[in-house]
Amino acid sequence: MHRFANPMRFVRLAAAIQPWTAGVTLILLALGLYFGLFDSPADYQQGESVRIMYVHVPSAWLAMAAYSTMAFASGVGLVWKHPLADLIAKAASPIGAAFTFVCLVTGSLWGKPMWGTWWAWDARLTSMLILFFLYLGHMALLNAFDDPTRGTKAAGILALAGFVNIPIIKFSVDWWNTLHQPASVSKVGMPTIDPSMLLPLMLMGVAFTTFFVTVLLIRVRSEILAAKVRAIRLNQIHSAPGAISGELVGESPR
Amino acid sequence: MTRKQRRLYFVLLGMLALGAATALVLTAINDTLVYFYTPADIQAKHVGPNRRFRLGGLVEKGSVVKKGETVDFKVTDLTASLAVTYTGVLPDLFREGQGVVAEGKLDGQGMFHASEVLAKHDEKYMPKEVSDALKKSGQWREENASK
Numbered sequence: 001m002h003r004f005a006n007p008m009r010f011v012r013l014a015a016a017i018q019p020w021t022a023g024v025t026l027i028l029l030a031l032g033l034y035f036g037l038f039d040s041p042a043d044y045q046q047g048e049s050v051r052i053m054y055v056h057v058p059s060a061w062l063a064m065a066a067y068s069t070m071a072f073a074s075g076v077g078l079v080w081k082h083p084l085a086d087l088i089a090k091a092a093s094p095i096g097a098a099f100t101f102v103c104l105v106t107g108s109l110w111g112k113p114m115w116g117t118w119w120a121w122d123a124r125l126t127s128m129l130i131l132f133f134l135y136l137g138h139m140a141l142l143n144a145f146d147d148p149t150r151g152t153k154a155a156g157i158l159a160l161a162g163f164v165n166i167p168i169i170k171f172s173v174d175w176w177n178t179l180h181q182p183a184s185v186s187k188v189g190m191p192t193i194d195p196s197m198l199l200p201l202m203l204m205g206v207a208f209t210t211f212f213v214t215v216l217l218i219r220v221r222s223e224i225l226a227a228k229v230r231a232i233r234l235n236q237i238h239s240a241p242g243a244i245s246g247e248l249v250g251e252s253p254r
Numbered sequence: 255m256t257r258k259q260r261r262l263y264f265v266l267l268g269m270l271a272l273g274a275a276t277a278l279v280l281t282a283i284n285d286t287l288v289y290f291y292t293p294a295d296i297q298a299k300h301v302g303p304n305r306r307f308r309l310g311g312l313v314e315k316g317s318v319v320k321k322g323e324t325v326d327f328k329v330t331d332l333t334a335s336l337a338v339t340y341t342g343v344l345p346d347l348f349r350e351g352q353g354v355v356a357e358g359k360l361d362g363q364g365m366f367h368a369s370e371v372l373a374k375h376d377e378k379y380m381p382k383e384v385s386d387a388l389k390k391s392g393q394w395r396e397e398n399a400s401k
Binding site for chain 2: 117163175
């Protein structure tokens, strides 16, 4: 575990993995969109509106997966003080917020023609909105302190505390009466979704996952490299003649 | 115990305590978290007239009567049912045997006057040919179709 936790080794590893995950994303997204939008049947009740599901449901999955990633990384960062874990948590929250936003918007667009309303304050929709605010709070807390390590700590605690919301989102449709329908794919026994519709959904689900991994790797890499650039700049300032400190440091300029 | 272990136990204990507290709160306010009540709930709770609430269930088969803009129907949860009257535009998915959520209040005669009617979709996704084939072969189970 610690072997991969070395930042520079992570950068090299990420650079090697990234083209593959990006390639898989492109191929599966193209396939999933083709099957989802053109080569799959309309629903017996919803008609063509069912196609919104192929974007809505994977967004919801990844919104929760990104949050779990963020909470886990924050926990590792808080307990073992590992800078890489903190960077992963920082990199995950804007991506997760974007997934949550897409999920809320597409759900609303589906809700109007199907339910007859853009929004309902039922347990599923409300807990998903809370997830969006948790992401926003996480991003705000990270930048709320002059000392970045304090921001990381506060945001990490928020991420861990907010994790109680994840099981609530998942099981809200089973625990309470909601307007939102219960789970179709992860149902005990057979999924209540026809194979011809499950195929594009699964393709999109995997594509969204590899997309998340790709963007996460890019963001973590650029954070590491930015930190390295900062360190080099600081070094130059301190070692330059007539630096801020006003005295020459006994080091030859690089 | 090292400091790392101490921090680990602190985080785990904190998560456990927070989880337990959330579970207790959610159980305590369970009644306000449900989006709608079923007709059986209404009977059990003896809800009086002029209290706004949401009623949910299935539109009873053969109960829909349209009189111009006004539509009368019954909402059932297969144990109890309640008569509903509503004036306005119904959502596209409103049909007999399908789920529905209506907001409104009871009058003195036990009739539910809805001011808003929403369709509730079930978790079934299938092409029309499949649902037709299932109905034809007698494999279609209504209680599964509209839960």
